[in-house]
Amino acid sequence: MRRDVYTADHEAFRSAFRAFLDREAVPHADEWEAAGTVDRAFVTAAAGAGFLGFEFEAEYGGLGIADFRYNAVMAEEVAASGTAGDTFSMQNDIIVPYLRDLTDEPQRKRWLPRFTRGDLVTALALTEPGAGSDLAAIRTTARRDGDHLVIDGTKTFITGGATCDLAIVLVRTGERDGRGTTFVAVEHGTPGFGRGRPMHKIGRRAQDTAELVFTGCRVPVGNILGEPGRGFGSAIVNLPRERLSIAVSAVASAGHALNLALEHARARVAFGGPLAQLQSVRMTLAELHTDIQVMRHYIDRCVLALNTGELGADEAAGAKYKATELQWDVVDRCLQLFGGYGYMEEYPIARIWRDARIQRIYGGSNEVMKDLVGRAVVGR
Ligand SMILES: Cc1cc2nc3c(=O)[nH]c(=O)nc-3n(C[C@H](O)[C@H](O)[C@H](O)COP(=O)(O)OP(=O)(O)OC[C@H]3O[C@@H](n4cnc5c(N)ncnc54)[C@H](O)[C@@H]3O)c2cc1C
Structure with missing residues (x-):
């Protein structure tokens, strides 16, 4: 049976993306597996070719294309190429909605152009050593101190955790229920924010997975994403x-x-x-x-x-x-x-x-x- 979801535009995009992977990813797959992470140059090349953050508006470096069929084409081609980095699924499929829907204008100006240039690799940090399936049990806390939040706690199994420039972190800001959690963006280099080394996994070795540790980590309240207390x-x-x-x-x-x-x-x-x-x-x-x-x-x-x-x-x-x-x-x-x-x-x-x-x-x-x-x- 013929698949009828994709148009000629999607198929042209598929060919271009496949050629990109053949050129920029396939020759490096073994090297990335051994290193435990994809090379940063690959992310820069992907951004340069328009494959990162294309959903964002042109003023932020995107193409304003919100059609998940393009994301699906990319997932299919990554699988068919035999390379297993999670660059596109993590950045485009998972992170984009957080940066698009939970940010205000100053935040968009700060982060989106860097994202679409490949200068801001991001991670999403929900899971903790003591809370995976039961996310309402997270214990990483953020307490208000003037114009800052002070974060303490540990996240684990975070895709891209060892190499990310910005982590979107679910923290506890209130009681132990869904309304007591908030998302906050933490930039690499912020004092008190530690990225762990890539964990030794049985598979998906070309993608780093790491712990993130927050020790008295102070971030401006301007880094809160969305409504405080509504993270969950x-x-x-x-x-x-x-x-x-x-x-x-x-x-x-x-x-x-x-x-x-x-x-x-x-x-x-x-x-x-x-x-x-x-x-x-x-x-x-x-x-x-x-x-x-x-x-x-x-x-x-x-x-x-x-x-x-x-x-x-x-x-x-x-x-x-x-x-x-x-x-x-x-x-x-x-x-x-x-x-x-x-x-x-x-x-x-x-x-x-x-x-x-x-x-x-x-x-x-x-x-x-x-x-x-x-x-x-x-x-x-
Ligand atoms: C390679 C890798 C990448 C990851 N990337 C990320 C990431 O980028 N960001 C992030 O936040 N997290 C990430 N995770 C974490 C992942 O989402 C969690 O491991 C997963 O949600 C399960 O949580 P857990 O490991 O704490 O297991 P647990 O929650 O302890 O579950 C253990 C077992 O109990 C079962 N169980 C739990 N609750 C129930 C229930 N209600 N009913 C029936 N069975 C149940 C589970 O199915 C499982 O079999 C990653 C994990 C790995 C290994």
């Missing part, structure tokens, strides 16, 4: 978009894994012929192919629904859990088709498999996603 509510508004971004990349990664497995099954000879001619292998390939087609169709509809503001939080949660479960199933079965070669680091399927595992955990674990869907189905 803002996160809830933005999470469906983050979850859809994960779902899009999950289906794309599954599709990429299947393409590699198909290629291998056609070329690998066993019992006198190609693996792909064995009936049970064909059945496996048929199942994976069909599952991906069905899921892709649904995720395409979710992308359109996000564009029109109709994607429900429960629908995004369902899309995230179902697409990432599918990704894991497909990628694992594709690795199996490679036999022992699939377990070797030099085979791309090995990295795809390692990189896939986290998808069922971050952005809200799949158990929490099912809880959200269940509440909607049951009617709370």
Whole structure:
């Protein structure tokens, strides 16, 4: 079936972005895996080519294009390129709504032009050592002291945490409930703000993940994002978009894994012929192919629904859990088709498999996603 969500403009954008990745990312993928982070020059090049913050208005260096199909095209191409940095999903899919919707004009002038130039790599810091799924339990505090907030606490597992120039941090400013939290932007270099070293992960090694430590960290009240006390509510508004971004990349990664497995099954000879001619292998390939087609169709509809503001939080949660479960199933079965070669680091399927595992955990674990869907189905 032909996919009908993308226009000729999206496809032209896809070609340009693919060429960019082939030139600027693919040759460096191994180097970034070893370094634990993508090179800063890549971010600068991406910004120079217009791939960062294109949703912002032209006065801030953007293109004023608010169409999540472009974000989806990028997620698909990143997956197909076999490079696993989270630069675009983190900056464009996750952070942009915070900087666009929670900022006032002076804040936009301070941060958006730097963001679109690639001079302001950002991170979103919600999770703490003692609070992941249960975000209302965060203990990083910010107390008011004149014109400043004084932040104390620790965030963990923060994507881009080791290299970010600006962290958007959820802090406790009141009682232990959703209304007692506030978002505040903290710039690298602020005394009392420490970025940890990249954590040693089993996958997604080209993307740094780190702890952020705040010790008597003073930031001007002008760095508060959105309404004080409403941080949790803002996160809830933005999470469906983050979850859809994960779902899009999950289906794309599954599709990429299947393409590699198909290629291998056609070329690998066993019992006198190609693996792909064995009936049970064909059945496996048929199942994976069909599952991906069905899921892709649904995720395409979710992308359109996000564009029109109709994607429900429960629908995004369902899309995230179902697409990432599918990704894991497909990628694992594709690795199996490679036999022992699939377990070797030099085979791309090995990295795809390692990189896939986290998808069922971050952005809200799949158990929490099912809880959200269940509440909607049951009617709370
Ligand atoms: C590589 C990586 C990148 C990340 N990037 C970021 C980032 O950029 N910013 C950020 O803020 N965070 C980030 N995270 C954190 C991530 O979002 C959390 O790890 C995730 O939300 C789960 O929280 P937790 O690890 O504290 O697990 P817990 O909340 O302790 O959960 C442990 C287990 O209990 C289950 N569980 C919890 N609650 C329920 C429930 N109500 N019902 C059923 N089961 C439940 C979970 O599903 C899980 O299986 C990242 C994590 C990783 C590993």
